[in-house]
Amino acid sequence: MGSDSSGNDGREALARFERTLPESHAVLWTVVIVAAAFDVVTTLVGLAAGFEEGNQIARAFLATYGEVGIGLLKFVALVVLVITWHALPDRPAELVLTGFATLSVLTVALNALTLLSL
Numbered sequence: 044m045g046s047d048s049s050g051n052d053g054r055e056a057l058a059r060f061e062r063t064l065p066e067s068h069a070v071l072w073t074v075v076i077v078a079a080a081f082d083v084v085t086t087l088v089g090l091a092a093g094f095e096e097g098n099q100i101a102r103a104f105l106a107t108y109g110e111v112g113i114g115l116l117k118f119v120a121l122v123v124l125v126i127t128w129h130a131l132p133d134r135p136a137e138l139v140l141t142g143f144a145t146l147s148v149l150t151v152a153l154n155a156l157t158l159l160s161l
Contacts, residue, residue, distance in 0.1 A: 062129055071140035075124070078147035079117050085154035086113050092161060 064072075086096065087110060096102045096113075104112030124143055128136045 065133065067137055068140060071137065071144050074144040075121070075140065075147060078144065078151050079121060081151045082147060082154065083113055083117050085151060085158060089154060089158055092158070094157060
């Protein structure tokens with residue numbers, strides 16, 4: 044009933060949650076995180092400039108939580124992405140990261156173009 048005094052139980056438990064991070068995944072995670080930050084910033088700048096949020100889910104978060112809702116929504120999306128990435132084998136996980144990164148970069152580009160129209 045007690046734990047192994049050599050610490051093997053702890054290492055085995057940790058090993059179940061560890062995942063290797065191939066270089067391609069590291070690059071994609073970097074793109075995802077940077078794009079997520081720019082998405083939040085450009086969205087908040089656009090809202091302050093009088094633009095309306097185009098995403099209905101984001102609008103619901105804004106209506107419920109105010110400006111903090113944009114960050115909260117992005118955080119929830121990233122948590123879901125981490126869980127999905129962790130659960131999938133390498134190739135499907137890379138495809139999920141690629142899709143999320145692509146959509147995030149396109150969203151930031153669209154936000155930036157919208158802001159440039161000011």
